[in-house]
Amino acid sequence: MVWCIGSLEQQGEAFVQQPVLSDAAPIQVEQHEGVCVIRATGAWTIDTSATVAQVLNRLSPAADQTVQIDLDGLSALDTTGAWLLYRLKRDLRYAGFSVSFVNVRESYGALIEAVAQHDAPCPISPPAEHSLICQIEDLGRGTVRAFQSLMDLVGYTGLVVAAFARVIANPRRMRWASLVHHLEHVGLKAMPIVGLMSLLIGVVIAQQGEFQLRRFGGEYFVVDLLGISILREIGILLTAIMVAGRSGSAFTAQIGTMMLNEEVDAIRTLGIDPVETLVLPRVLALIIMLPALTFYSDIVALLGGGLFAWLSLDISPGAFIRRLNDAITLDTFLVGMYKAPFFAAVIAIAGCFEGMRVRGGAESVGEHTTRSVVESIFLVIVLDAMFAVFFSTIGM
Amino acid sequence: MATDDMEHVIRVRGLKTAFGRHVVHDGLDLDVRKGEILGVVGGSGSGKSVLLRTIIGLNRPVAGEIEVLGQNIGKLEESEFRTLATRWGVLFQFGALFSSLTVAQNVQVPIREHLKLPQTLMDEIASYKISMVGLPPEAGAKFPAELSGGMRKRAGLARALALDPEILFLDEPTSGLDPIGAAAFDRLIRQLRDALGLTVFLVTHDLDTLNAVCDRIAVLAEKHVIVVGTMEDMLQQEHPWVRDYFHGPRARAARASVEQGR
Ligand SMILES: Nc1ncnc2c1ncn2[C@@H]1O[C@H](COP(=O)(O)OP(=O)(O)OP(=O)(O)O)[C@@H](O)[C@H]1O
Numbered sequence: 001m002v003w004c005i006g007s008l009e010q011q012g013e014a015f016v017q018q019p020v021l022s023d024a025a026p027i028q029v030e031q032h033e034g035v036c037v038i039r040a041t042g043a044w045t046i047d048t049s050a051t052v053a054q055v056l057n058r059l060s061p062a063a064d065q066t067v068q069i070d071l072d073g074l075s076a077l078d079t080t081g082a083w084l085l086y087r088l089k090r091d092l093r094y095a096g097f098s099v100s101f102v103n104v105r106e107s108y109g110a111l112i113e114a115v116a117q118h119d120a121p122c123p124i125s126p127p128a129e130h131s132l133i134c135q136i137e138d139l140g141r142g143t144v145r146a147f148q149s150l151m152d153l154v155g156y157t158g159l160v161v162a163a164f165a166r167v168i169a170n171p172r173r174m175r176w177a178s179l180v181h182h183l184e185h186v187g188l189k190a191m192p193i194v195g196l197m198s199l200l201i202g203v204v205i206a207q208q209g210e211f212q213l214r215r216f217g218g219e220y221f222v223v224d225l226l227g228i229s230i231l232r233e234i235g236i237l238l239t240a241i242m243v244a245g246r247s248g249s250a251f252t253a254q255i256g257t258m259m260l261n262e263e264v265d266a267i268r269t270l271g272i273d274p275v276e277t278l279v280l281p282r283v284l285a286l287i288i289m290l291p292a293l294t295f296y297s298d299i300v301a302l303l304g305g306g307l308f309a310w311l312s313l314d315i316s317p318g319a320f321i322r323r324l325n326d327a328i329t330l331d332t333f334l335v336g337m338y339k340a341p342f343f344a345a346v347i348a349i350a351g352c353f354e355g356m357r358v359r360g361g362a363e364s365v366g367e368h369t370t371r372s373v374v375e376s377i378f379l380v381i382v383l384d385a386m387f388a389v390f391f392s393t394i395g396m
Numbered sequence: 397m398a399t400d401d402m403e404h405v406i407r408v409r410g411l412k413t414a415f416g417r418h419v420v421h422d423g424l425d426l427d428v429r430k431g432e433i434l435g436v437v438g439g440s441g442s443g444k445s446v447l448l449r450t451i452i453g454l455n456r457p458v459a460g461e462i463e464v465l466g467q468n469i470g471k472l473e474e475s476e477f478r479t480l481a482t483r484w485g486v487l488f489q490f491g492a493l494f495s496s497l498t499v500a501q502n503v504q505v506p507i508r509e510h511l512k513l514p515q516t517l518m519d520e521i522a523s524y525k526i527s528m529v530g531l532p533p534e535a536g537a538k539f540p541a542e543l544s545g546g547m548r549k550r551a552g553l554a555r556a557l558a559l560d561p562e563i564l565f566l567d568e569p570t571s572g573l574d575p576i577g578a579a580a581f582d583r584l585i586r587q588l589r590d591a592l593g594l595t596v597f598l599v600t601h602d603l604d605t606l607n608a609v610c611d612r613i614a615v616l617a618e619k620h621v622i623v624v625g626t627m628e629d630m631l632q633q634e635h636p637w638v639r640d641y642f643h644g645p646r647a648r649a650a651r652a653s654v655e656q657g658r
């Protein structure tokens with residue numbers, strides 16, 4: 001008794017005495033005096049390899065002997081089958097057997113030979129780090145990197161300003177075609193969605209405001225609420241957030257993809273400044289268009305609120321406008337508008353900056369696009385808070 | 397070997413493809429015989445890659461019939477097509493590796509998708525495939541972005557070979573490889589063909605590859621296949637483009653080196 005099949009092993013001698021498997025099995029084992037013959041039968045291909053590997057795993061040698069692997073019954077062989085045969089022979093060798101293939105067809109032999117030359121285990125994935133220490137280390141690294149990237153963003157803003165100064169000094173360097181293209185994409189094409197959103201927000205504010213103010217009998221103040229909140233904060237903030245999600249992310253994806261295609265490197269090697277060609281037109285386009293979109297958003301939101309007031313509160317358009325005129329001053333409107341170019345610069349610069357940091361592959365484009373949106377919305381809100389303090393200090 | 401009743405694994409008849417109003421192929425016929433290595437040559441932009449993509453069903457032709465392994469590509473159900481697609485492997489012109497996976501994981505993707513194999517066996521398969529295409533073992537755990545252009549190509553071939561396909565479509569496999577690597581690649585393709593009975597559809601500009609591995613050559617010009625034949629046939633051709641291609645200085649040098657080798 002030399003061969004036994006692992007799963008049968010526990011069932012006692014009787015089974016082990018007949019190591020021949022069923023006909024469908026990919027191997028059959030036979031005993032001839034002093035020689036053990038393993039017959040490989042049927043198709044040994046990648047499709048059958050799961051079964052073959054399973055059967056081979058259960059094969060466990062028990063004593064020193066000569067082993068012959070007979071390939072006469074093979075009906076098909078591919079590299080996976082050849083690999084399994086080679087592995088069988090190799091493992092038996094290691095276990096101290098004298099092993100040989102017999103009845104090998106020439107093409108099969110060549111295939112096994114070809115596979116045998118490539119027995120070089122390779123790592124499948126980079127070593128994983130899971131320990132607690134590693135996670136703490138990651139946290140530390142992440143924090144440092146976050147600060148680093150904030151500093152880099154500040155540095156990058158400097159680069160953009162410097163490029164802007166160069167272009168002012170020499171306006172012929174401005175990429176007008178590119179600027180116009182981006183003006184259209186970030187401005188004109190954003191109008192439907194910004195308009196729809198503003199209209200709805202106007203209606204919602206009027207409706208909610210009226211509901212609350214009615215309890216104090218002051219539903220007329222809805223107009224004040226609409227005018228002040230929309231012009232000072234909501235118009236600009238909503239538009240900025242929409243633009244960050246729409247255009248900031250697009251900037252990152254566009255520039256990121258160009259990074260991957262080595263287009264940005266090509267621009268550099270041609271002696272052209274990528275900040276001037278890629279970043280500046282985008283930043284300027286947004287600086288021009290965000291105030292315009294904000295103005296548009298203000299108007300449409302007031303329109304929405306006014307419409308609601310007219311239809312549901314019976315405040316006629318004439319009364320609405322008179323009331324609005326009393327409630328707000330030019331400053332109310334300007335406070336919102338002053339913020340727009342700053343927000344625009346933050347969104348565009350963060351978008352382009354993250355785009356330029358794309359490395360590697362598609363994954364990185366996604367990661368940096370997410371970051372650019374999160375970063376720009378966060379910065380917009382931080383800036384907004386600072387503006388609020390500033391404007392109240394100077395009494396606007 | 398009979399020529400008439402030879403089994404054809406790929407049959408293209410009257411193929412017409414176009415992008416908008418730009419017609420790439422018109423009335424293109426092509427047969428690929430079982431077990432042969434067919435080299436497809438043609439100028440840049442003559443539509444070699446588009447032909448390859450059309451045969452494997454990535455481009456819808458405007459007109460014409462395409463049969464692969466006896467099945468009409470245009471008339472297959474989604475699931476039939478997927479099964480058929482496991483019987484060929486494709487190496488795209490630019491590698492097209494999945495950037496979020498390591499090389500070894502890339503090789504395992506088709507296996508994982510279509511079969512249920514034990515992880516150890518899959519790792520072993522990935523290992524020998526990676527070694528087979530001439531990559532060092534360390535490459536297995538690397539991401540595509542960390543590889544050179546030539547290495548990416550090899551990794552792409554390893555993935556194309558993952559399921560031990562019957563047909564191998566290769567789009568310029570040796571461009572971007574060093575000459576030694578390219579020669580090894582040529583040998584590898586022949587070896588795989590001899591051992592596995594693979595049929596290879598090989599788009600190439602590499603005259604050494606054409607000389608060394610291709611059984612027949614198809615020339616793509618003027619929107620269709622103008623000639624198909626062996627290297628000897630090509631040398632007899634009178635068509636000006638074919639003459640320039642196979643009698644140019646580079647062609648002579650490549651031929652001389654092959655003859656010296658013999
Ligand atoms: N997605 C597409 N949209 C429009 N036109 C395309 C598209 N893909 C290819 N073409 C056009 O089809 C023609 C053939 O392109 P193809 O990529 O097949 O060339 P090729 O023969 O492979 O060239 P090369 O040797 O440079 O790889 C070209 O004129 C190309 O402009």
Ligand SMILES: [Mg+2]
Binds near residue numbers: 444445446489
């Ligand atoms: Mg091509």
